[in-house]
Amino acid sequence: MSKNIVIVGYGPAAAQTAQTLASSLPSGYRIVAISSGPGYWPIAALRGAVVPGWEDKPIASTDNAFPKGGQHVLIEPATVVELRRNSIVLDEAAAGFDAEIPFEYCVLATGSAYPYPCRPRRSTFADAVADLRQTQQEVAAAKSILVIGGGPVGVEVAGEVAEYYNGKDGRAKKEITIVHSHDRFLHESGWKDKFNSTLKQQLEAYGINVILGQKVVDGPAESGKVEGGSRAFHLDNGQSVTADYVFVAHGNAPNTGLVRDFDASALDEKKRVRVRPSLQLEKYDNIFAVGDITNVKEEKTFYASKGHAPVAAANILSLINASKPAKAVKPTGQMLVVTVGSKGGAAQLPFGFVMGSWFTSFAKGKSLFIADFKKLYNAPA
Ligand SMILES: Cc1cc2nc3c(=O)[nH]c(=O)nc-3n(C[C@H](O)[C@H](O)[C@H](O)COP(=O)(O)OP(=O)(O)OC[C@H]3O[C@@H](n4cnc5c(N)ncnc54)[C@H](O)[C@@H]3O)c2cc1C
Incomplete structure (x- = not known):
């Protein structure tokens, strides 16, 4: 045995x-x-929730996780x-x-x-794909989108919507507002001002309304369309933002x-x-x-x-083999690559180097590492 x-x-x-x-x-x-x-790739899930044709990219079947007939088992x-x-x-x-x-x-x-779509809500491949496709349709139907939370997830989802719904090819622009409770997107110490300001400038260049240092006091727990059409969401300074779709990007x-x-x-x-x-x-x-x-x-x-x-x-x-476990983890430290759609974004690399759109698009934004993800699960591309 x-x-x-x-x-x-x-x-x-x-x-x-x-x-x-x-x-x-x-x-x-x-x-x-x-x-x-099934395997789920949070890195591409936001594009999967917004851009038609991307719904099956962040999901991988585990059918071939291990060679058939071998000793390993996946339940x-x-x-x-x-x-x-x-x-x-x-x-x-x-x-x-x-x-x-x-x-x-x-x-x-x-x-x-x-919160979804950063993690899946469904436990089969077909249902998870259908869920992302449904979200794409709801986003397409929305006129005004509120993003609650302006960490990397909030920045990335706002960027995906703004890049795809850009006023061209019948894809009307959406009113997008990000509300973030801190004064900077990445507020912990060590994140460079230039990293934050590059992201903010790019979002604002898309016409996105960025509200920093405020909390939405009556936001939903889950992302989704606003039942009954649009409504006003209130901030703790008394201001309000009207939206018919909400992305929850915190928690x-x-x-x-x-x-x-x-x-x-x-x-x-x-x-x-x-x-x-x-x-x-x-x-x-x-x-x-x-x-x-x-x-x-x-x-x-x-x-x-x-x-x-x-x-x-x-x-x-x-x-x-009855020996001492001698291999030690080497922490990667503080580094992050944050996209603004497939063409924009910024990255903070080791030693505090900050890179902009070109690097971010080349290193992450275009591919979102889909091929690496599918390979990890031995799944078809
Ligand atoms: C929008 C976004 C962008 C990102 N961008 C990048 C990036 O550019 N580069 C990068 O390197 N990382 C990025 N990340 C982070 C990356 O996605 C995570 O670090 C990675 O998914 C962590 O993998 P994990 O296996 O530890 O956890 P998870 O991906 O959370 O997987 C854990 C799995 O365990 C399962 N599980 C939990 N509890 C149980 C249980 N009791 N029984 C059975 N199963 C269970 C879960 O359902 C899930 O399938 C990003 C994340 C997000 C959300």
């Missing part, structure tokens, strides 16, 4: 870890990956409802498995909770409820999983964490998680 390496969640960080481990595990070990639904759709010392518990038994699945090693990769939180219920001391004050440089949980040698849920000091990005997969995989292999 094979020993299990259970991977919880099958987002981009998990998929990379599984791909790295799959080919190097000795016989007698198998990966059991628990997937809540989908399934949710892990409990983490135990040497096992996980699923919401229900799956083909060939009881609800409780024992593990030799576990990799937690449950990522972030974020990002790590998905770490499983760890909290297992051992609350394994989380830090930001509810992220405390990991050692080896990506093992501080108190548990056989449980690892990768991706957005970890407390590694770096931006929570796919790029950062690319460095996690080889570390977790190498250290699991070391433990299997």
Whole structure:
């Protein structure tokens, strides 16, 4: 009977870890990956929600996650409802498995909770594509769009709408307003003024109304069209913004409820999983964490998680071979690439270098890394 390496969640960080481990595990070990639904690529989900033809690009089937007939298994759709010392518990038994699945090693990769469309609302490929297509139609029908939150997500979604609905080819311009509670889009220390001002200038050049330092007091919890047509949304300074579609672009939180219920001391004050440089949980040698849920000091990005997969995989292999898990994660630090549509945006790179539209479009905006994403899931392009 094979020993299990259970991977919880099958987002981009998990998929990379599984791909790295799959080919190097000795016989007698198998990966059991628990997937809540098809692969979802938040990086392209905003364009997927706005631009017709992009609805299937941020979604990848997991059918070919592992070679057919091999020892590794992916269970989908399934949710892990409990983490135990040497096992996980699923919401229900799956083909060939009881609800409780024992593990030799576990990799937690449950990522972030974020309002749709940054994370999917549906758990099949067809339903997730249909959902994005429906959103495109609602956005097309809207005249005035309120974006609540002006972090990277708010900036990117406003940019997608403004670039596509540009007054050409019958695509009438929309009135777009971003309301952000801080005085700068990226308000934490370390983000350069030039990074923020470049993004603001580009949005304003599209005619987007940017309101900083204010909160919407009566906004919805989810993105969507305003029921009954347009209405006024109120800000805490008494001002109001009228809109018939709202994008909710705030509320990002790590998905770490499983760890909290297992051992609350394994989380830090930001509810992220405390990991050692080896990506093992501080108190548990056989449980690892990768991706957005970890407390590694770096931006929570796919790029950062690319460095996690080889570390977790190498250290699991070391433990299997009875050696010390010696590979350490190298934090990527503070860097971010924020698009304004496919042609604009700005980036802050290591050492505080700020780049503008040309770099951002070339490095991210045009492709949104769709080919890399589909490859991660062995899915057709
Ligand atoms: C608009 C936007 C733009 C971005 N741009 C960039 C960029 O340019 N470059 C970059 O590198 N990064 C970017 N990111 C960040 C990147 O998308 C995330 O860092 C990445 O998705 C994190 O991957 P993850 O696997 O850790 O988590 P997630 O993508 O959140 O995946 C976690 C998975 O685990 C599943 N799960 C959770 N709980 C359970 C459970 N109990 N049981 C089973 N499954 C579970 C979830 O359903 C999900 O499928 C962007 C994000 C957004 C929203």
